Amino acid sequence: xxxxxxxxxxxxxxxxxxxxxxxxxxxxxxxxxxxxxxxxxxxxxxxxxxxxxxxxxxxxxxxxxxxxxxxxxxxxxxxxxxxxxxxxxxxxxxxxxxxxxxxxxxxxxxxxxxxxxxxxxxxxxxxxxxxxxxxxxxxxxxxxxxxxxxxxxxxxxxxxxxxxxxxxxxxxxxxxxxxxxxxxxxxxxxxxxxxxxxxxxxxxxxxxxxxxxxxxxxxxxxxxxxxxxxxxxxxxxxxxxxxxxxxxxxxxxxxxxxxxxxxxxxxxxxxxxxxxxxxxxxxxxxxxxxxxxxxxxxxxxxxxxxxxxxxxxxxxxxxxxxxxxx
Amino acid sequence: xxxxxxxxxxxxxxxxxxxxxxxxxxxxxxxxxxxxxxxxxxxxxxxxxxxxxxxxxxxxxxxxxxxxxxxxxxxxxxxxxxxxxxxxxxxxxxx
Numbered sequence: 001x002x003x004x005x006x007x008x009x010x011x012x013x014x015x016x017x018x019x020x021x022x023x024x025x026x027x028x029x030x031x032x033x034x035x036x037x038x039x040x041x042x043x044x045x046x047x048x049x050x051x052x053x054x055x056x057x058x059x060x061x062x063x064x065x066x067x068x069x070x071x072x073x074x075x076x077x078x079x080x081x082x083x084x085x086x087x088x089x090x091x092x093x094x095x096x097x098x099x100x101x102x103x104x105x106x107x108x109x110x111x112x113x114x115x116x117x118x119x120x121x122x123x124x125x126x127x128x129x130x131x132x133x134x135x136x137x138x139x140x141x142x143x144x145x146x147x148x149x150x151x152x153x154x155x156x157x158x159x160x161x162x163x164x165x166x167x168x169x170x171x172x173x174x175x176x177x178x179x180x181x182x183x184x185x186x187x188x189x190x191x192x193x194x195x196x197x198x199x200x201x202x203x204x205x206x207x208x209x210x211x212x213x214x215x216x217x218x219x220x221x222x223x224x225x226x227x228x229x230x231x232x233x234x235x236x237x238x239x240x241x242x243x244x245x246x247x248x249x250x251x252x253x254x255x256x257x258x259x260x261x262x263x264x265x266x267x268x269x270x271x272x273x274x275x276x277x278x279x280x281x282x283x284x285x286x287x288x289x290x291x292x293x294x295x296x297x298x299x300x301x302x303x304x305x306x307x308x309x310x311x312x313x314x315x316x317x318x319x320x321x322x323x324x325x326x
Numbered sequence: 327x328x329x330x331x332x333x334x335x336x337x338x339x340x341x342x343x344x345x346x347x348x349x350x351x352x353x354x355x356x357x358x359x360x361x362x363x364x365x366x367x368x369x370x371x372x373x374x375x376x377x378x379x380x381x382x383x384x385x386x387x388x389x390x391x392x393x394x395x396x397x398x399x400x401x402x403x404x405x406x407x408x409x410x411x412x413x414x415x416x417x418x419x420x421x
Contacts, residue, residue: 017365018342024361024407025350031411034361038404041368048371054378063377063390064370067397074398075405086406087360090399094367097396101372104385104392108376116329209356216363223369224339228332230375236332237339238368244343246362249355256352 006051007233013047014237016040021245044234088139088212091219095131098124098222099192103185105229106174110181113229119175120228122188126167127222129192130199135215137200138208148205156202157266163195199265207264210253214261217246357410364403370396 017040023033045064049055071090078086102124110118140146153159167188174184203211224239254261350358373396377389 014339018346021346021358021362021365024358025347025354027351027354030354030357030361031408034357034404034407034411037361037365038408041365041400041404044368044371045374048374052375052378054374057378059386059390060374060377060393063393064374064397067370067394068401070394071398071401071403072405075402075409078406083406083410084356086402087356087363090402090406091363091366093395094363094369094399097367097373097392097399098369100388100392100395101369101376104376104380104388108380108382108385114329209359213355213359216359216366219366219369220362223366223372224336226369226372228336230372231332232371232375233332233335235368235371236335238365240336240339241343241346242362242366242368244340245346246343246359246366248344248347249350249359249362252347252350253355253359256355 009047009051010232010234010237013040013044013234014241017044017238018241021241044238048232048234082143084209084212085139085142088135088142088208088215091212091216092132092135092139095128095135095215095219095222098128098219098226099132099189100128101226102128102229103189106181106185110185111178115175117229117231118181119171120225122171122174122184124222124225124229125185125188126171126192127218127225129189130196131215131219131222133193133196134200134218135196135212137197138203138212138215141200141203141205142208146201150204151201153198153201156198160195160198163191163198167191167195202266203264207259210250210257210259210261210264213246213250213253217243217250220244220246357407360403360407360410364400364407367396367399367403370400 017037020033020037020040023029023036046055049060054060074086074089102121105113105121106118106125110121113121137146141148170184170188170191174181174188177184200211220239220242222239224236224243227233227235227237227239250261254264347358370393373389373392377386377393380386380389
């Protein structure tokens, strides 16, 4: 890679953003980290506008200002109770943007860009699409517009797998075949949106924080894949960082809430009970099968991790008093 | 830009992302998630680049929508994280 000014500035911005995520994972520095993050993001946007010499295009500036204004308005108007929904909604918007970017690329220069860029554009459309619709469903469930209980349709797992296979096929054929790119792109968009809905409706309302974290990881991945398609290293790198660390955070949250990701994704509900004969805690599934999970000591040691569940509900319940105590 | 360099950047960033957060206190799970959600709005850069180079009118309109959506994600995301962290600032000081 050439050591020109563009790449150096990009690398500096990426490093600052990575350091921010590190800062945000510690209680003392979280607030500062978030603010520096916002500033470095502003720097990234300005930098892209300036070095491409497109800062004078009115459409871009107007859109940026409208978006920023709506973002502030949404957050300002929303009370503490609705914060989780809002995070889900914002996440969906990010995914939607990645979907649109990939779609435009395929529409405008589908047959001109190389195979690799076309492959990444298709991937971006698919990951972005499922992030968009999945996040909207998550937000709807938290808001109570959609039934909070896991909704399962007939042959749910089979439909999910089938959709995945078709999406993969579209991605491969769309990349290889030069014609019908618009058809393939539209198909990928519609089916990935459908996939997001089907994936999210079978997840229960209580598992939504973990789902949103997973979808957040997806929207990072979508951004990164978009970066490949447009050839921008800030986008590739930052998207990948969010994608990977989002996945880790999802796992950490699963552990803290004592849920397995697989159970959440398949919408399976199980109850926990104490088996007095063996003095252990067991999972009892719907078919009556028992499985030992922990002994008491482990539970006590893990108890402090349960804060996470409380925090989520803490934000909700504290909005009346404006105070959270831990 | 060279494809192999882009793939290399992707791999390095993914590894970095994996190593980045390890011991997050559960208190910070939600704000951290919200903050990273704001970072994922970086796709606004992609939206800007595509819209700027788009020729057809419908592409430009779609591009403008993408910029608006991504910008809501970025600005709203950082703002909401700020509010969240500010809300239990007193709780953090006790730690």
